[in-house]
Amino acid sequence: MSETSDQLYNFALLDEDAKREIRRKLLKAVAIPGHLVPFASRDLPIARGWGTGGLQITLSIITPDDTLKVIDQGDDESVNAVNLRRLITRTTGVATTTDTAAATIIQTRHRIPEEPMRADQILVLQVPMADPLRWVEPNLERATIMHSEADYGKMWVYMYESVVRAGDLRIASQYPVIVNRRYLMDTTPIPRWDVPKLHMADTLYLFGAGREKRIYAVPPYTVVEPLQFEDYPFRTEYRPGQRCARCGADNTFLTEHFVSDSNGGRWETTCSDAAYCAKRVAQMEATA
Amino acid sequence: MGYVAVRGGSEAVARAEELVECLRLLGGSTPLQLPQIRDQLRHAVSRAMHEGALYAPLLAALAVKQAEGDSIEAAFLLRAYRTTLPRVMASLPVSGREMFCLRRISASFKDIPGGQMLGPATDYLIRLLQPALAHEDVRAVIAAAERYAALVEAGKPQPGAWGRFPKVTEYMRQEQMIVDVPAEPAREEPFDITREPLTFPCPRSARLQAMAQADTGSLMSLAYSSTRGYGDAHPTLVELRYGYLPVHVAHPLTGEPVTIGEIEATEAEIASKAHSVTNHAEPPRFNVGYGFAFGQSELKVMSMAILDSVLTQARIGSLAGESGPAANEEFVLLHTDGIEASGFVAHYKLPHYVTFAADLSVLDRARDHHAQRQSRLGQLVDQALTSDSR
Numbered sequence: 001m002s003e004t005s006d007q008l009y010n011f012a013l014l015d016e017d018a019k020r021e022i023r024r025k026l027l028k029a030v031a032i033p034g035h036l037v038p039f040a041s042r043d044l045p046i047a048r049g050w051g052t053g054g055l056q057i058t059l060s061i062i063t064p065d066d067t068l069k070v071i072d073q074g075d076d077e078s079v080n081a082v083n084l085r086r087l088i089t090r091t092t093g094v095a096t097t098t099d100t101a102a103a104t105i106i107q108t109r110h111r112i113p114e115e116p117m118r119a120d121q122i123l124v125l126q127v128p129m130a131d132p133l134r135w136v137e138p139n140l141e142r143a144t145i146m147h148s149e150a151d152y153g154k155m156w157v158y159m160y161e162s163v164v165r166a167g168d169l170r171i172a173s174q175y176p177v178i179v180n181r182r183y184l185m186d187t188t189p190i191p192r193w194d195v196p197k198l199h200m201a202d203t204l205y206l207f208g209a210g211r212e213k214r215i216y217a218v219p220p221y222t223v224v225e226p227l228q229f230e231d232y233p234f235r236t237e238y239r240p241g242q243r244c245a246r247c248g249a250d251n252t253f254l255t256e257h258f259v260s261d262s263n264g265g266r267w268e269t270t271c272s273d274a275a276y277c278a279k280r281v282a283q284m285e286a287t288a
Numbered sequence: 289m290g291y292v293a294v295r296g297g298s299e300a301v302a303r304a305e306e307l308v309e310c311l312r313l314l315g316g317s318t319p320l321q322l323p324q325i326r327d328q329l330r331h332a333v334s335r336a337m338h339e340g341a342l343y344a345p346l347l348a349a350l351a352v353k354q355a356e357g358d359s360i361e362a363a364f365l366l367r368a369y370r371t372t373l374p375r376v377m378a379s380l381p382v383s384g385r386e387m388f389c390l391r392r393i394s395a396s397f398k399d400i401p402g403g404q405m406l407g408p409a410t411d412y413l414i415r416l417l418q419p420a421l422a423h424e425d426v427r428a429v430i431a432a433a434e435r436y437a438a439l440v441e442a443g444k445p446q447p448g449a450w451g452r453f454p455k456v457t458e459y460m461r462q463e464q465m466i467v468d469v470p471a472e473p474a475r476e477e478p479f480d481i482t483r484e485p486l487t488f489p490c491p492r493s494a495r496l497q498a499m500a501q502a503d504t505g506s507l508m509s510l511a512y513s514s515t516r517g518y519g520d521a522h523p524t525l526v527e528l529r530y531g532y533l534p535v536h537v538a539h540p541l542t543g544e545p546v547t548i549g550e551i552e553a554t555e556a557e558i559a560s561k562a563h564s565v566t567n568h569a570e571p572p573r574f575n576v577g578y579g580f581a582f583g584q585s586e587l588k589v590m591s592m593a594i595l596d597s598v599l600t601q602a603r604i605g606s607l608a609g610e611s612g613p614a615a616n617e618e619f620v621l622l623h624t625d626g627i628e629a630s631g632f633v634a635h636y637k638l639p640h641y642v643t644f645a646a647d648l649s650v651l652d653r654a655r656d657h658h659a660q661r662q663s664r665l666g667q668l669v670d671q672a673l674t675s676d677s678r
Contacts, residue, residue, distance in 0.1 A: 045415035075398070083412040129516070138517035138612070166572070172561065257399040265401055267459075 012059040013091040018042050022060035022215070026206060029217035034179025036130060036147070041213040051084055051109055052210025054126035058088060058107045061122065061206075067095045069103035074111040074253070074272035081109075098275040110173070112194040114252050114273040117203040119220060125188045127209035130216075132176035132186045152184050155227065163232050175234070178225050179218060192236045193253040198224040244271045247280035312356055325349035334552075334583020335359050339626050340366025341482075341501035343551050343582050360503065360626045367501075367627055371482070378477045380536040380545055384555040384580075385458075388451040388532040391584075395525035396460075396559065402453035407530065408584070456527040457557050457576065466526075466559055466574045488618050495599060495621060499592045500580055503626030507591035510614040510624065514598050518612030522561035523594045526576065530554045530584050554585045558593040560601060575601055595620055 010016065018040075025039040044052045062068065070085040072078035076098040084107065085096055097103050100113040109126040117123060133143040136154040146152070155176065162168065173189040177198065187195055188207065198205060198218050205218040218224060226234040243250040245268040254269040271277035313319065326333055326349040336348040336355075340363040348366060355361035391407025394400045460466045478493035486494055499507060514521040533553045536545040556579040577597025579589030595614060602615035613619045623629060 047411070047415075050411075073398075079406065079412055083414070087414050134517035135520075255398060257397050258401050259399065260401075260403070 009091055011064075011092060012062055013044070013087070014042060014056065014059050018056075019060040022056055025215045026057065026061070026217065029206070029215050030204070030219045032183075033219055033222045034177075034183030034185040034216060036214045036216050038213055039215050041210045044210070046083070046087065048211040049128065050080060051107070051126040053208030053212070053215070054107050054109070054124045054210075055084060055088070055208070056210060057124045057206050057208040057215065058105060059091075061124075062088070062092055062094060062105060064092065064094060066104045067097050067102055069097050069100065069106040069275075070108075071106065071111060071113070071273075071275075072109045073255075074113075075274040077274065099279070100275065110189045110191075111253070111272060112190055112197045114249075114271070114276040116197075117201070119202045122204045122206060125190075125205060125207045127186065127188045127207045127212070127214070127216075129174065129186055129188075130207075130209035130212040130214040132174075132184055147183065150182065155184060159227055159229070163229070168232075176227050178227065180222050181225075184227075185216065185218075185224075191253050192226075192234070193238060195224075195226050195234070195236070198222075200224075242269065244269065244277060246270045247277045247284070249277070249280060252276065320353050322346055322349040322353065325352050329357075330584065332357065332359065332362070334581070334585050335504060335588075336362035336366055337583055338581035338585055338588060339363035339501060339503060340370065342366045342370040345552075360630045363503075364627050364630070375480075375483070377537055377540075379548075380538055382533060382536065383455075384529060384533070385455050386452065386534055387529055387553070387555065388550075389453055389529050390531045392453055392527060392529040392531075393525075394456050394527045396456065396527075400456050400527075401459065405453075451531075453529075455557075460526065460559070460574075464571075464573060466576050486621065489603075490617070490621070492596075492600070495617065496578065496580070496592075496596065498621045499595060499624065502592075502621075502624035503629065504585070504588040504591070506624035506626065506629065507595060508587055510620055511591035511594040511598075514594065514612055514614035519598060519614045520601070520611065521594050521598050521614070523558045523577070523590075523597065524561070524574075525590065526557040526559050528554070528556045528586060528590065530586070552583050553580065554583065554589045555580050556586070556589040556593040558590065558597055560597045575606070 012019070014022075022039060025037045029035065029037045039056075041053065042056060044055060046052060046055070058068075068085065068088060070076065070081045070088070072081035072084075075081065076085075088094070088107075089096055100106065100115040100117065103121065105122050105124060106113065106117070107124040107126070112123065112125075131140075131143055131147075133146055133152075133155060136158050137143045137146060146154070159171075162171070173191050175187050175190075175192050175195050177185050177187055177195060179185045186207075187198065200221055200223065201218070202220055204220055207216045207218075209215070228234040237253065241250075242254060244252060244254060247270075249271055252271045252273060255272045256267055256269050258265055259268055271280075323346075326345050329349075329352060332352045333345055333348045336351050336359065337343055337345070339359070340348065340351065342348075344366070347369065348362070351362040351365040351369075354365060389405060389407070391409060392402070392405050394404065457466060461468065479491045479497065481494055481497050484494075486498060490498075511521070513519060515523060530553070532550045534547050534550045536547050538544070539546050558577040558579070559574040560577070561574070575597050577593040577595070577600065579592030579594075579596065581588045581592070598614050599617050599620065602611060602617065
């Protein structure tokens, strides 16, 4: 922390006991992939539901030598990403980057970066709901028993009913997966496109739910399988032929947005991973 | 079973009121002036107005002062005043499109026609107490005025292109993403719950009116329950806007619309997840919930819009999974009015001597019954034991 400001606050804001607890819970979470580990989520100077779970993990594992990237919906410049980055850098003084490859810790909301992450990097995901069983069993005590007995029948019925009623496994984001062939796990509201990136990855994925007070993890090289039926296999949002209007990529997750021009404006689709898109554009310009 | 009048209470009641007055002023600090409350406690004033269902900023400031900051009491004071006013006429329908926006955001699309405008927002504020605020004086007011003037100068928008924006829902309707504006049976005026009793099923206008004057915390709690697990809400904020909305009435003689003023208001539209297959003849579209309140009241309008969407889906039977209490229209509308709920909960402070005496006699009879049964049971057990030992 800088000498001049905020002497009132510890490095990375949280007190050392809080960090120690979170690190211990993280170790447990890594040891039991996909299992929800309760933790005593601390109050933070940002609101619940705005990333307090991910933030507590980041603040507990960050060191002065780390290089941090914070994204919200894939974008480093999204207001909440800017805000969280401001809080973390203000209380740690760490270096920041928008380049996925250059970061050691990436905190994210609703996306996994397009560029494959390495074994020396950690992705911290902000989690709103924590337990996919919530959809079928809101009572925490009963849901915990269901997890301990690997009793996921209700979830399969829910999936079946969604196929019958809507003709699809109508879960757009936050797609449930089975981790290490044992635990049903909430992937957080990442699009389906990102779900396969969890499977047998080089990277450690840490999940923090501040309001729900749960931590969980997918360690590297873990089997992560989306819930699916033989005749209704899991599919991503990928549509052949669709490409980014800015960088031309046809293998990224795209979002729609409005672009103003002299004719009043138009809607176009571009990469949701803004830094990746910018990197591709810069590369193309350099080679052109 | 009637309530007993409080006896010998006139003197006590008068003294109690005096004490409240004294406690408010006994600290010796300068009495609050209404403009201070209106300007510096904006959210308290907004809340008194929307829950009190009366747009009157200075009266709301008075209510906040008189209620010593208690939000429900302040709303109660305003509502009790509103009821004494004649209802002169209904205003003409007004669209949020006409709002002169100070702030408009969408969580559905990164960029929207007209652009995102963050405006005055504390959402991204790092919640650290600001000690400097404790020692503010008149110099701070002057400095703020100068900073504001500089901000306005720096951010001057293109002439003709500011203030009013197209609505994100317009685009989504064009693209068939969301349901059309629901048709309501033709009525000359919307349902008015202050003039007609709320019975169920109720028209949507009654639902929206009831929620517009409901307690913020109650709406929030139910909306939260539905999004957290005891429900199927899955909301996406299509658009939230805050600003000034003109109010028009039809001229009583000519019938021409006449603008009679403007109100500070917040409006939210929320799309539910693709769950809503509303009609088997039509392709599925997202459902839309609507929220509106006086002042800058974002939590209230978002809670309201979430509940409106859930209740609409419950009505058409398109909810999946756990429906929860938030999907029960009677439950939501009958338990979220802060004035009704606070009044009834507090009424248990009233004397209940008679009812309690009656309860006591029932308790006595139950005890007698229990004792008799125990003794009979005891006799039977004794008999059984003695017969065993034989």
